[in-house]
Amino acid sequence: MTNYLPLATILVLSALVGLRRGARSQLLLTAVIAGGWLALAPGGSPLAAEVETKLEKMAGGSIISAGAKEGYSTFLLLVIILLTYFLLWRLGSRPESIRGALIGTLWGLANGFLIALTLLPSALLPSLLTPITVGERAVEAMKPGTMAPGKFDLHPIIIGGVFILIILAVRAIRPHRPDLGNLFKE
Amino acid sequence: MGALELLWFALIIVFAFVGIVRGYPKELGVTTSILVALLVLTEWGGKILLGLDAQLGGLLGGSFLAGPYSNLIQAAFYLGLFIAMVFISYHGETLAFRGDPPPGPLGVAMNAINGAVNGYLISGTIWYYLDRFDYPIRFLGLFSPPLTNLAQALLPFLPLPILEPYLLLFVVFLILVRVFR
Numbered sequence: 001m002t003n004y005l006p007l008a009t010i011l012v013l014s015a016l017v018g019l020r021r022g023a024r025s026q027l028l029l030t031a032v033i034a035g036g037w038l039a040l041a042p043g044g045s046p047l048a049a050e051v052e053t054k055l056e057k058m059a060g061g062s063i064i065s066a067g068a069k070e071g072y073s074t075f076l077l078l079v080i081i082l083l084t085y086f087l088l089w090r091l092g093s094r095p096e097s098i099r100g101a102l103i104g105t106l107w108g109l110a111n112g113f114l115i116a117l118t119l120l121p122s123a124l125l126p127s128l129l130t131p132i133t134v135g136e137r138a139v140e141a142m143k144p145g146t147m148a149p150g151k152f153d154l155h156p157i158i159i160g161g162v163f164i165l166i167i168l169a170v171r172a173i174r175p176h177r178p179d180l181g182n183l184f185k186e
Numbered sequence: 187m188g189a190l191e192l193l194w195f196a197l198i199i200v201f202a203f204v205g206i207v208r209g210y211p212k213e214l215g216v217t218t219s220i221l222v223a224l225l226v227l228t229e230w231g232g233k234i235l236l237g238l239d240a241q242l243g244g245l246l247g248g249s250f251l252a253g254p255y256s257n258l259i260q261a262a263f264y265l266g267l268f269i270a271m272v273f274i275s276y277h278g279e280t281l282a283f284r285g286d287p288p289p290g291p292l293g294v295a296m297n298a299i300n301g302a303v304n305g306y307l308i309s310g311t312i313w314y315y316l317d318r319f320d321y322p323i324r325f326l327g328l329f330s331p332p333l334t335n336l337a338q339a340l341l342p343f344l345p346l347p348i349l350e351p352y353l354l355l356f357v358v359f360l361i362l363v364r365v366f367r
Contacts, residue, residue, distance in 0.1 A: 169214070170363050172288050173210075173283055173284075173285035173287065173288075174285055174286050175284075175285050176284060
């Protein structure tokens with residue numbers, strides 16, 4: 001069974017930053033993720049491939065092994081994303097309204113999803129990465145802890161999302177103002 | 187009587203309107219109380235029932251859980267206890283969050299959603315216990331099996347099958363949010 005904890009952690013942290021720093025910060029983060037992916041994608045983006053080819057030509061052969069190259073790219077991308085998060089958390093401004101915070105949270109979740117897709121593709125798209133046969137699926141279903149077909153498993157991601165919604169809702173509660181009626185008119 | 191799932195959906199909509207009228211700060215308190223009630227029923231309901239059976243069985247001359255009305259008695263016990271707890275949570279302030287919802291459509295939407303969640307929890311739990319004890323109220327003519335395909339498909343999505351492993355987590359979280367808001 002896939003471990004969803006790293007994925008849930010990324011989503012929750014990203015949503016929290018969105019909640020605290022609003023939609024504008026998340027726009028910046030989307031740009032950083034997209035730029036970082038174009039430059040350093042572990043799977044090999046066009047830009048990364050071109051740079052690599054040029055470097056190899058200059059060096060007269062492959063300079064680093066494929067596995068090390070992938071690990072290095074992932075690590076560098078992770079460092080850039082973490083640095084951006086840190087800067088946004090420290091230097092960003094608060095959203096102006098609850099709506100801004102809500103949009104920021106949703107955008108943060110989307111960004112978290114993007115980050116997870118880049119860094120943890122096996123957690124999100126296991127079926128695409130490891131195609132399984134009907135027989136393998138049957139064996140997987142018989143393993144202890146696997147839900148029977150038709151049963152609904154509440155993932156940590158859903159629980160985290162519900163918790164965030166509850167926190168947002170509670171923060172949106174305004175202090176009660178007593179109705180003074182015509183007290184000052186008389 | 188029509189399909190059970192229609193009644194379920196109708197009750198959820200009714201509770202959504204109740205939520206709009208009451209406001210979600212009060213409804214969140216009710217959600218907490220309902221989750222506490224579900225925790226009590228799932229953790230200790232069976233033990234309380236067995237204890238009652240052991241105590242009252244001697245007086246009545248036999249175990250009522252082994253008798254022909256076992257399902258009816260068990261359903262009445264769980265549903266009676268649950269409805270009493272829900273009634274208490276709606277009756278007073280209990281764990282209600284103090285304050286007012288935000289004005290405008292956002293506030294109304296949040297009120298409706300929280301009300302609908304409470305409706306899902308209440309009517310879904312009642313349905314769950316009726317199903318678990320094979321619909322013992324059918325002698326009243328309120329319901330006649332079998333369930334429709336849609337109702338059978340909805341059974342795994344009732345609150346208790348989904349929430350049971352996480353009830354304590356949700357209760358603790360809501361109480362913490364209530365205290366440290």
